[in-house]
Amino acid sequence: MKEALIIGSGISGMACAIRCAGQGIRVKLVSPYPSEQAQSVMAAGGINAVTAEHEAGDSVACHIEDTLKGGAWLGGRNAVAGLCAHAEAIIRYLESIGTVFTVDGCGRPMLRAFGGQSHKRTHYCGSATGKQIVSALVMEARRYEAAGLISRALRKHFHSALIQDGVCYGALLFDERSRGLEAVFADAVILATGGQNAMFGKTTGSSQCDGYAVGKLFLQGAVLKNLEFIQYHPTTLETAQKRMLISEAVRGEGGRLFYQENGQRIYFMEEKYGPGGNLMTRDVVSREIDALKRPVFLDISFMDKTLIDQRLSEVRDLCAKYRGVDIAKEPIPVAPSVHFFMGGLAVHLNHETSIKNLYAVGECASMYHGANRLGGNSLLAAIYSGNVAAEDIAGRHFDGKAGRHAAFDETIRLEQEHLRKMLDSRSPFAAMHIRDTLADIMRESMSIVRTEESLDKGIRDVDYYLSVAERIRYDASVSAYTNYSLTGILTLARAALTCAKARKESRGAHYRADHPQTSEDFAAATLIAYGQGGYPVTMDKEKAYEN
Numbered sequence: 001m002k003e004a005l006i007i008g009s010g011i012s013g014m015a016c017a018i019r020c021a022g023q024g025i026r027v028k029l030v031s032p033y034p035s036e037q038a039q040s041v042m043a044a045g046g047i048n049a050v051t052a053e054h055e056a057g058d059s060v061a062c063h064i065e066d067t068l069k070g071g072a073w074l075g076g077r078n079a080v081a082g083l084c085a086h087a088e089a090i091i092r093y094l095e096s097i098g099t100v101f102t103v104d105g106c107g108r109p110m111l112r113a114f115g116g117q118s119h120k121r122t123h124y125c126g127s128a129t130g131k132q133i134v135s136a137l138v139m140e141a142r143r144y145e146a147a148g149l150i151s152r153a154l155r156k157h158f159h160s161a162l163i164q165d166g167v168c169y170g171a172l173l174f175d176e177r178s179r180g181l182e183a184v185f186a187d188a189v190i191l192a193t194g195g196q197n198a199m200f201g202k203t204t205g206s207s208q209c210d211g212y213a214v215g216k217l218f219l220q221g222a223v224l225k226n227l228e229f230i231q232y233h234p235t236t237l238e239t240a241q242k243r244m245l246i247s248e249a250v251r252g253e254g255g256r257l258f259y260q261e262n263g264q265r266i267y268f269m270e271e272k273y274g275p276g277g278n279l280m281t282r283d284v285v286s287r288e289i290d291a292l293k294r295p296v297f298l299d300i301s302f303m304d305k306t307l308i309d310q311r312l313s314e315v316r317d318l319c320a321k322y323r324g325v326d327i328a329k330e331p332i333p334v335a336p337s338v339h340f341f342m343g344g345l346a347v348h349l350n351h352e353t354s355i356k357n358l359y360a361v362g363e364c365a366s367m368y369h370g371a372n373r374l375g376g377n378s379l380l381a382a383i384y385s386g387n388v389a390a391e392d393i394a395g396r397h398f399d400g401k402a403g404r405h406a407a408f409d410e411t412i413r414l415e416q417e418h419l420r421k422m423l424d425s426r427s428p429f430a431a432m433h434i435r436d437t438l439a440d441i442m443r444e445s446m447s448i449v450r451t452e453e454s455l456d457k458g459i460r461d462v463d464y465y466l467s468v469a470e471r472i473r474y475d476a477s478v479s480a481y482t483n484y485s486l487t488g489i490l491t492l493a494r495a496a497l498t499c500a501k502a503r504k505e506s507r508g509a510h511y512r513a514d515h516p517q518t519s520e521d522f523a524a525a526t527l528i529a530y531g532q533g534g535y536p537v538t539m540d541k542e543k544a545y546e547n
Contacts, residue, residue, distance in 0.1 A: 008192030010038035012362025015386030021144035039206035043130030044247040046122035048376035049087035058119035071370020072508035076547030112252040114375035116281040122376040127314035168358035187398035195341035201439030212485040215492030225346035225366040228500035233339030234285035243337035286336040297331035350392035361385040371508020427473035
């Protein structure tokens with residue numbers, strides 16, 4: 001029986017696990033926390049699909065073109081076509097396992113307008129779509145757990161992959177309880193660890209998603225792609241702990257952005273872009289807000305309170321809880337914040353990385369979104385990518401048993417020795433100090449608008465911390481995982497800065513004030529590898545990873 005190790009139990013990880021188990025593959029599903037605490041539950045807006053009940057004039061072809069255009073034509077057409085063509089089947093599957101989408105009085109799906117889309121095609125579950133999908137997938141996964149095909153392992157973190165001659169045979173996991181390493185061998189390893197939120201400090205996402213796994217695999221030889229494309233969501237609410245997402249659903253339901261001048265409301269997006277201005281793509285809206293350098297508000301108070309309660313209840317509740325704002329009576333103070341990472345592990349059409357038998361799905365894989373993601377496409381891509389990887393694994397022959405031998409004994413021994421030294425440390429220095437400093441560096445260097453000067457400063461600063469990271473002894477009482485993950489996260493940050501410097505143009509979510517135009521010289525994905533020569537960057541002119 002084939003065996004798969006899936007690291008990460010959010011929507012993409014669970015979708016992959018369920019599809020694998022459904023085809024007789026034994027799955028080990030590993031994560032620090034239960035699925036109910038994954039970042040996936042934060043997805044509020046909805047999931048895109050053109051179904052039989054589509055809006056007049058819409059089609060799968062329109063969804064494909066909107067996705068490619070929104071991604072500034074860096075998304076692979078074959079990959080995007082597969083994503084959009086399977087969207088209706090994914091909606092039907094989710095319904096069949098208990099996802100309750102919002103419908104009208106006649107039972108027809110209610111659809112939202114999201115930025116960059118030519119038609120309303122976003123299906124939603126009130127303002128809790130992610131929670132609904134996670135709940136449905138958890139229940140479906142439990143059926144396979146009861147059958148012995150899926151086993152879960154909590155409080156475990158990815159430490160490193162077990163790779164020999166360019167082939168992955170498993171992974172080393174850090175166990176929080178034993179504070180030691182565990183080697184797990186499998187025919188296929190699937191990474192579903194999300195984006196890189198912690199690298200930027202306070203974002204809309206979960207700090208569980210820190211980018212370490214991607215950074216570590218980069219150091220182990222995996223090729224990364226499009227790291228410069230970081231989506232800032234234009235409407236977030238500042239709180240003490242994080243930036244709370246004010247879903248694009250608010251603007252999809254008619255919400256209007258404005259600032260005040262001389263006691264008057266200036267609806268700046270509508271003035272510049274016309275009636276649909278509030279639903280321009282996220283990169284455009286974020287840059288417009290950033291350029292104003294003044295407080296901006298999002299107003300939905302003119303909407304009927306009953307509709308707010310029905311369609312935007314989570315937005316209503318979080319605004320009231322964290323800022324005391326009653327959205328039925330007053331506008332919401334908003335500002336852009338880091339929200340989604342289009343870049344990550346470079347994968348082929350089957351979601352296999354540059355390392356054989358190692359797959360990546362969900363946000364940690366760079367595939368469908370090109371230079372900028374459309375709202376409503378992330379949940380769709382999470383499920384579809386998990387399914388694609390599972391189908392490929394099911395149809396392949398693996399010779400994984402050959403890798404389960406003493407060849408890894410020395411690697412495992414050295415990693416355990418390194419970890420033990422960290423655990424024996426009695427230094428008062430906390431690795432979180434460098435993590436917090438890195439977040440400041442990245443927010444300044446990789447902001448909505450970038451320059452060569454800001455990127456060079458970021459590179460110099462990160463290089464300094466990389467030069468000392470392995471020489472500092474850390475306070476092991478805080479978190480051994482935080483300590484050992486530091487170098488991987490710093491390395492990923494350095495790679496992202498390098499990609500941003502190499503792309504001397506403005507495209508999608510990457511805007512260079514010193515290169516404000518889009519250039520055909522850069523009309524390809526950015527690939528970056530790690531080697532003795534540093535961080536070599538190439539443009540994927542051969543489209544090996546554009547699919």
